[in-house]
Amino acid sequence: AQKITQTQPGMFVQEKEAVTLDCTYDTSDQSYGLFWYKQPSSGEMIFLIYQGSYDEQNATEGRYSLNFQKARKSANLVISASQLGDSAMYFCAMSGVNTGGFKTIFGAGTRLFVKA
Amino acid sequence: NAGVTQTPKFQVLKTGQSMTLQCAQDMNHNSMYWYRQDPGMGLRLIYYSASEGTTDKGEVPNGYNVSRLNKREFSLRLESAAPSQTSVYFCASSESVPGDTQYFGPGTRLTVL
Secondary structure (H helix, E strand, O other), rough: OEEEEEOOOEEEEEOOOOEOOEEEEEEOOOOOOEEEEEEEEOOOOOEEEEEOOOOOOOEEEHHHHHHHHEEOEEEEEEOOOHHHHHHHEEEEEEEEOOOOEEEEEEEEOOOEEEEE | OOOEEEOOEEEEOOOOOEEEEEEEEEOOOOOOEEEEEEEOOOOOEEEEEEOOOOEEEEEOOOEEEEEOOOEEEEEEEEEEOHHHHHHEEEEEEEOEEEEOEEEEOOOEEEEEE
């Protein structure tokens, strides 16, 4: 069965420092996508970054990068130069299509606190 | 360009009442989705529509029905609401096929008493 595990319920980081949010996944699909979303206290879901299972390069989007290690089935999010506005819940997700149809699975999330 | 819009933003129902949550997107996306988010948890897929005219069950479809009214609109109906359906409901859309990046609406906070 597909599964996403985020082992850090909460993380603290000092403003301007980098932080890594962990995500491991389990799937038997050959083709899948990995995503990170940010959910601020206002509640909306904001797309941050995407990594395809066949992409050899790690995805980057501004201050966000995805450390993709396929053999270890991990897709960690790295936020560089943290800002106070980065304080939020962060969700790792995986989507794929196989003979069983479309599936998308979200992890339970990591709450990030950025300290001034 | 509003992206994904949802109505209503908040709703309180009594057990057994019915209601329809509306979702529309203006990004010309083919695929649309409905999720629920319970407190302290990630999102769970209720139903999705890969393209206009098709709908399929997700992880937690029981107690819900959907309609893909046209390419823009995808509604979620609760026929007989139960307290277990108290949740925040998100609609999302993606460009061409399921698996593409999904863009989310602002959510509907539903309370069933």
